[in-house]
Amino acid sequence: MALEAKAPSAEDAREGVEAVIAALRARFGERCATSQALREQHGHTTTWLANQPPDAVVFAESTEEVAEVVKVCAAEHVPVIAFGTGTSLEGHVNAPRGGISIDLSRMNRVLEVNSEDLDCRVEAGVTRKQLNSYIRDTGLFFPIDPGADASLGGMAATRASGTNAVRYGTMKDAVLGLTVVTADGRIIKTGGRARKSSAGYDLTRLFIGSEGTLGVITELTIRLHGQPEAISGGVCPFPDVEAACQAVIMTIQMGLPVARIELLDSLQVKACNTYSNLDLAETPTLFLEFHGSEASVKEQSETFSGIAEEFGGGPFKWATVAEDRSKLWAARHDAYWSGRSLRPDAQVVATDVCVPISRLAECVTQTAADIEAESLLAPIVGHVGDGNFHVQVLVDLNNPDEMRKCEAFIERLAIRALDMEGTCTGEHGVGQGKQKYMRREHGDALELMQSIKQALDPHNLMNPGKILPQS
Known part of the structure; x- marks a missing residue:
């Protein structure tokens, strides 16, 4: 068409x-x-x-x-x-x-905060860190946290998520309404502050994830959450990535309400140790966090410790001090930059996929084997609680042989995820880089998108x- x-x-x-x-x-x-x-x-x-x-x-x-x-x-x-x-x-x-x-x-104003209704209205240029700083004293927080301090308009346009997605969802769950400028210059409003509606097409979700191809998002009405009474978390090492992924699968299947559960392979742990001054064992590791009451987070942490032991993991080292937890999660969010430090003369080609949680271990282990077979320098890190993981391939962009090898790997990874009934991108979006997989993923629905x-x-x-x- x-x-x-x-x-x-x-x-x-x-x-x-x-x-x-x-x-x-x-x-x-x-x-x-x-x-x-x-x-x-x-x-x-x-x-x-x-x-x-x-x-x-x-x-x-x-x-x-x-x-x-x-x-x-x-x-x-x-x-x-x-x-x-x-x-x-x-x-x-x-x-x-x-x-x-x-x-x-420059459109970076928080326009209103409705504490009793747990929502706020912001301009598109407000960043996630700016919003959380603004509302800190209200007892509320905005949980969607991609690694970068992205703008909320951009996060909606790309349907962003982050480490908290396993508990709090992604931008499609966080956005109640939008102000959008359409291709002919009209200003329209979608959705509203009500938590549900049966009136008309869901235009808000149409624009979320459209990557600016249908209109320009200029304002957002966003769902907020109460700051948890207690937070516990820490790190848990595993003998290999398969064992770590199997522990994640069991954690999710048991319904343990984990807030964050992140995988770092041994190479990524090495990078974080160097870049963020950590002293973790350089083995596949899960970063975890639990939110709730004092009693519930203690029980959740103990339950996870038992799961980890079943797969040869542990000990689960708690980060009981807020500053220690902040240091861990800052290191996780800096994974892109720490990965670059593994080969300072190279650039990062970052990619991501997402698969059903039951296929996570299979997909990650096959990807790790692919990386080893191709002798690539490519740490793995991911929001594995929802089946999403990232690979950062370190290459010389000016070396044609390296780039061919890198692009072939990315294609195999995307097809591997699609063959496992997943998606070619769980978080980064399509943009230009993932267009080639859209037909394979969506089939005839692609014509509807084009319409x-x-x-x-x-x-x-x-x-x-x-x-x-x-x-």
């Missing part, structure tokens, strides 16, 4: 871009920037894919300003790419057809070249 009308000639397209930039400069002044360095920054970020910068960057400060930019671009059929903090890993903010990057980082894209964005202006093949 065609996703756009006949493309304008190169000359007409260039004239359209120049007209848009002139109009945006007249309206926004210095907030419309065209420097090469700034454009490259907004077109590349942490991805390993080739840099494809936009033609200009506009720093918007309100929903109405975003709508203005989109209307100007729509009039000339110039693409629009939303930009949050630039922490995506699959080329989400690249601009393969040029266009205007709308930087939402939705065509209906909402007939000229394919919203973040073109992402998610849908040939878009």
